[in-house]
Amino acid sequence: MTDDYIERILKARVYDVAIQSPLDRATRLSARLGSEILLKREDLQPGFSFKLRGAYNKIANLSDTAARRGVICASAGNHAQGVALAARKRGIPALIVMPATTSAIKVEAVVALGGEVVLHGDVFDAAFEHALKICSERNMVFVHPFDDPDVIAGQGTIGMEILRQAAGDLDAIFVPIGGGGLISGIASFVKYLSPRTKIIGVEPEDAASMYESLKAGTRVTLERVGIFAEGVAVKRVGEETFRICRKLVDEVVLVTTDEICAAIQDTFEDTRTIPEPSGALALAGLKKYVARSGWQGKRLVAINCGANMNFDRLRYIAERADLGGGREALLAVEIPEERGSFLRFCGVLGARNITEFNYREQSSKRAQIFVGLNLTRGLAERHATVKQLQEAGYAVVDMTDNEMAKLHVRYMVGGHAPELHDELLFRFEFPERPGALLKFLESVGSRWNISLFHYRNHGSDCGRVLAGIQVPQGEREDFMEHLTMLQYPYSEETANPAYRMFLGS
Numbered sequence: 125m126t127d128d129y130i131e132r133i134l135k136a137r138v139y140d141v142a143i144q145s146p147l148d149r150a151t152r153l154s155a156r157l158g159s160e161i162l163l164k165r166e167d168l169q170p171g172f173s174f175k176l177r178g179a180y181n182k183i184a185n186l187s188d189t190a191a192r193r194g195v196i197c198a199s200a201g202n203h204a205q206g207v208a209l210a211a212r213k214r215g216i217p218a219l220i221v222m223p224a225t226t227s228a229i230k231v232e233a234v235v236a237l238g239g240e241v242v243l244h245g246d247v248f249d250a251a252f253e254h255a256l257k258i259c260s261e262r263n264m265v266f267v268h269p270f271d272d273p274d275v276i277a278g279q280g281t282i283g284m285e286i287l288r289q290a291a292g293d294l295d296a297i298f299v300p301i302g303g304g305g306l307i308s309g310i311a312s313f314v315k316y317l318s319p320r321t322k323i324i325g326v327e328p329e330d331a332a333s334m335y336e337s338l339k340a341g342t343r344v345t346l347e348r349v350g351i352f353a354e355g356v357a358v359k360r361v362g363e364e365t366f367r368i369c370r371k372l373v374d375e376v377v378l379v380t381t382d383e384i385c386a387a388i389q390d391t392f393e394d395t396r397t398i399p400e401p402s403g404a405l406a407l408a409g410l411k412k413y414v415a416r417s418g419w420q421g422k423r424l425v426a427i428n429c430g431a432n433m434n435f436d437r438l439r440y441i442a443e444r445a446d447l448g449g450g451r452e453a454l455l456a457v458e459i460p461e462e463r464g465s466f467l468r469f470c471g472v473l474g475a476r477n478i479t480e481f482n483y484r485e486q487s488s489k490r491a492q493i494f495v496g497l498n499l500t501r502g503l504a505e506r507h508a509t510v511k512q513l514q515e516a517g518y519a520v521v522d523m524t525d526n527e528m529a530k531l532h533v534r535y536m537v538g539g540h541a542p543e544l545h546d547e548l549l550f551r552f553e554f555p556e557r558p559g560a561l562l563k564f565l566e567s568v569g570s571r572w573n574i575s576l577f578h579y580r581n582h583g584s585d586c587g588r589v590l591a592g593i594q595v596p597q598g599e600r601e602d603f604m605e606h607l608t609m610l611q612y613p614y615s616e617e618t619a620n621p622a623y624r625m626f627l628g629s
Contacts, residue, residue, distance in 0.1 A: 127316065129273070129276065129277055129280060129309070129312035129313065129368075130312070130313065130316050132273060132274070132276075132277035132280070133277045133280035133281055133283070133284055133309065133312065133313050134284070135277075136177070136181045136274075136277045136278050136280070136281050137180065137181055137184040137185065138176075138177040138180055138181055138278050138281050140180065140184070140213065141170060141176055141180045141209055141210065141213060142169055142170070142176055142177050142180065142281075143168070143169060143170070144285050144289075145164060145165045145166050145168050145169060145174075145282075145285070146164075146165045146168065146289075147162050147163070147164055147165070147285070147286060147289040147290065147425070148162065148163050148165055148394075148395065149161070149162055149163075150162070150163050150390070150391075150394040150395070151394060152390075152393055152394050153390055153393075153394055153407075153411075157411070157414050158419075158420040158421065159295075159414065159419055159420060159421060159422040159423070159424055160422070160423045160424065161407075161410065161424055161426065162290070162423070162424065162425045162426070163391070163394070163395065163407070163425075163426055163428050164282060164285075164286055164425055164426070164427045164428060165395075165428055166282065166403075166427060166428060166429045166430065167397060167399055167403055167428050167429070167430055167431035170209065171202070171205040171206060171209055171233065171237075171432075172202075172430060172431040172432050173202035173205065173206070173355075173403075173429060173430035173431070173432060174202075174279060174282060174306060174427070174429050174430065175199075175202040175203040175205065175206040175269070175430075176205065176206035176209055176210065177206070177278040177279055177281055177282070178203075178206065178269075178270075178272075178274070178275035178276065178277075178278035178279045178305060178309070179197070179203060179206030179207045179209070179210045179267055179275065179278070180206060180209070180210040180213070180278065181274050181275065181277055181278030182210075182267050182268075182272060182274040182275050182278065183195060183207070183210040183211060183213075183214055183216075183267065184210065184214070185274050186214075186265060190265050191214060191216050191265070192216065193263055193264050193265055194211075194216055194217035194218065194219065194262070194264045194265070195207060195210075195211055195216060195217070195218050195219075195264060195265045195266075195267050196218070196219045196220070196221070196255055196258060196259045196262070196264040196265070196266055196267070197218075197219075197220055197221070197255060197266065197267040197268070197269060198220075198221045198222075198248065198251040198252040198254070198255035198256075198269065199220060199221075199222060199248075199251070199269055200222065200223055200226050200230070200248050200251075200354045200355055200357065201222065201226050201227065201230030201231070201233075201234075201354070201355065201432055202230070202355055202429075202430050202432060203267075203269040204220040204222055204230065204234045204239065204241075205230065205233050205234055205237060205239075205432075207220060207239065207267050208220060208234045208237035208238060208239030209237050211238070211239070212237055212238045217240070218238070218239045218240065219239070219240045219242065219255075219258065219262075219264065220234050220239045220240065220241050220242070221242045221243075221244055221251045221252075221254050221255035221258065222234070222241060222242070222243055222244075222251055223243070223244070223245050223246055223247055223248055223250065223251045223354075224243045224244065224245060224246060225246050225247070225351060225354070226243070226354065227354070227432065227433065227434045227437075228434060229432055229433065229434050230432050231243070233432065242254070242258070247348075247349065247351060247357060247359070248357055248358055248359075249358070249359045249360070268362070269302075269303060269305065270302065270303030270304055270305030270306075270308075270358075270361075270362050270365055271303060271304075271305070271362025271363060271364050271365055272305075272364075273364065275305050276305050276308045276309045276312070276364065276365065276368070277309060278309070279305050279306045279308070279309035279310065280308075280309025280310060280312055280313045281309070282306070282309065282310055282427065283297075283309060283310035283311070283312070283313035283314045284313050286310075286314070286425055287313070287314060287317055287318060290423070290425070292423065293318070293320070293321070293423065294318065294321045294423050294424070294425060295321065295322065295419075295422040295423050295424055296321060296322035296323070296324050296374075296410075296413075296422070296424050296425070297310060297314060297321060297322070297323055297324070297424075297425040297426075297427070298324050298325075298326055298377075298406040298407070298409050298410040298413070298424065298425065298426045298427065299311075299323065299324070299325055299326065299406055299427050300325075300326050300327075300355075300356055300402055300403075300405035300406045300409075300427060300429050301325040301326065301327050301333075301334045301356060301361075301369075301376065302331075302355060302356035302357070302358045302402070303333075303358045303361050303362050303365060304334055304361045304362050304365025304366060304368070304369055305362065305365055306427070306429065307323065307325050307334075307365075307369060307373060308362075308364070308365045308368040308369060308372075310323065310427075311323040311368060311369070311372035311373055312368060312372065315372045322374040322375070323372060323373050323374055324373070324374055324375050324376070324377060324409065324410075324413060325369070325373050325375070325376040325377070325409075326376070326377050326378075326379060326405050326406050326408065326409030326410075327356065327376060327377075327378055327379075327405070328350055328352065328353050328356065328378070328379060328380075328381070328384065328405065329350075329378045329379065329380055330349060330350030330352075330381075331346070331349040331350050331351075331353065331356055331357050331358065332346070332376075332378050333345075333346050333349070333358055333359060333360055333361050334361045334365075334366070334369060334373075334376055335376040335378055337361055337366055338366075338369065338370060338373070338376060341370075343360060343361060343363065343366050344360070345359050345360040346359045346360070347359075348613055350381070352381050352384070352401055353384060353400075353401035353402040353405055354401070354402065355400060355401070355402030355403070355429070355430060356402045356405060377409040377412055377413050379405065379408040379409055379412055380448065381401075381444060381448070382444045382445075382447045382448030383408045383411070383412060383448045384401050384404050384405060384408045384448065385401075385404075385440075385441045385442075385444040385445040385447075385448045386408065386411075386444075386445045386446075386447075386448030386449035386450075387399075387404035387405070387407040387408035387411065387448075388401070388404040388441055388445065389441075389442075389445040389449065390404075390407060390411070390449075391403075391404055391407060391428060397431060398431065398433065398438070399428050399429075399430065399431050399433075400430050400431055400432050400433035401433070401441075402429060402430060403428050403429050403430040403431055404428070405429075406426040406427045406428070406429070407426040407428070408448075409426075410424055410426045444530070446479075446498075447524060447530065450499060450502035450503055450506070451498065451499050451500075451502070452479060452496055452497065452498060452499060452524075453496070453497045453499055453505075453506040453509060453510075453522070453524050454480075454494070454495070454496050454497075454522075454523040454524045454526075454529060454530065454534065455494075455495050455496075455497065455509075455510065455513070455520055455521070455522060455523060455524075456492060456493070456494055456495075456520070456521040456523050456529075456621070456622065456625050456626070457469070457492070457493050457495060457513060457518050457519070457520050457521075458490055458491070458492055458493075458518065458519040458520075459490070459491050459493055459518065460489065460490065460491070461489055461490055461491040465491070466481075466493075469493075469518070472512065472513060472516045472518075473497070473509070473512075473513075476497050476498065476509065477497070477498035478495060478496065478497060478498075479496035479497065479498050480494070480495065480496030480534065481493065481494075481495050481496075482494040482495075482534065492625045492626055494523070494529075494533065494534060494626060496534075497509060506522070506524065510522055521621050521622075521625065523621075523622055526620070526621075526622055527551075528551055528590065528617050528620050528622055528623070529620075529622040531551070531588050531590070532551075532578045532588075532590040533590075533622045533623070533626055533627065535578065536578050536590075536627070544575055544594070545594070546594045546595055546596050546597065547575050547576070547592045547593070547594055547595075547618075547628070548592070548593055548594075548595050548600075548603075548616065548618050549576070549590070549591070549592050549593075549616065549617045549618045549620070549623050549627075549628075550590075550591050550593065550607070550614050550615065550616055550617060551588065551589070551590055551614060551615050551617055552588070552589045552590075552591060552612050552613070552614045553588055553589075553612065553613045553614070554589070554612050567610050567612070568591070568593075568610070569606070571606075572593050572594060572595050572599070572603060573593065573594040574591055574592065574593055575592040575593065575594050576590070576591065576592025576627060577589070577590070577591050577592070578590040578591075590617070592627070
């Protein structure tokens, strides 16, 4: 019964290591959205994440006999730090299995806390299976990152604090979901004392394990998950967390990578701190929900659950934040290839600020340009700009939501190859680590010629490649079988208009 968690939460032993984190008003965002937006600042915890609450509560409740065996866990980083800190506090050994793609800042933090680190696999689930194997071999105590009553109760203390700090009714609390431990704990406490308060989960579109499970009515296992928000990159939610969420969670909202990046910027502008992608997930969902529902005059809480992020990811986040916040549009426009055509094009745009302009001559009469425009009124202005250009006689394709254009084409415009034949275009993803690009190229092999290639380190945990490969018509079945054997996620982009307009033969 979920009611059992009330006593567990009230008795949870978290404050030996955790603080009661502030519930801060996001002044700028509140004014912009027309509601009171409150940020629960779990990024200010020791270890910069909420995870130490559940980990410490679990380890503090172990018997002396069990504790002497040592503890082990699998984690993408934040749970690992919580386990390492709790184990050090209790004076017992801790072994942490982390995906090889885990950011260096999280690995180093675990080592600094005295944890023994083993890197294994590319995603959480591979690390999880390896940790279970070691646990069995060494007879250690497994500290589950989310599917454990003591862990759930530890995270539930956040809900207890929010109700104490809010001093009045709350309309909704937005909570990030990975395996479901955080939202299960918060929902168990809040729904018991304030049933009218909505509990709304937030997941990335490419890691929507709870969303898909609730929709199916049973736990589902995703084939793969995106790892931009690595802290919530879980293929299968917990059994206990699914039971609780099915009963108590009102809704789950899905957000894009660009929307997460925009929420990171929003957090910075209000607090001058930078959350990691999973830390900004709840705020991204809050903004999307408010825009969709038209809510005004509400009191809303978003859980800022962590701030462990490598500095080099900021470049990628800054590039995508304006797109996610509706502050930039990317357009492909055909203009006459003649003197003064760019000047006339800018004259149609008027006072709008051009953030990017890419051009290469295509023929003697027409040219394709790739242009970025600064927006002040979001989607409405974007649509109005496209309409204005079309009415002025320009052929326009809106590329703002075209992932290939955003990741690759904007950095490599001007690559037409009129003599090239049999080219197919693919986007690939592979775990980012030293030597990963070489391994990828070796896997692709040399049977087919690579005719186009773009790779750029985005400071994320996933390498992204755009590759053109010449495959004669009679060999395409063999080639597709080869791609399947590579086991790298891919999507064919041969029909993508960005490729046709700027790169194709």
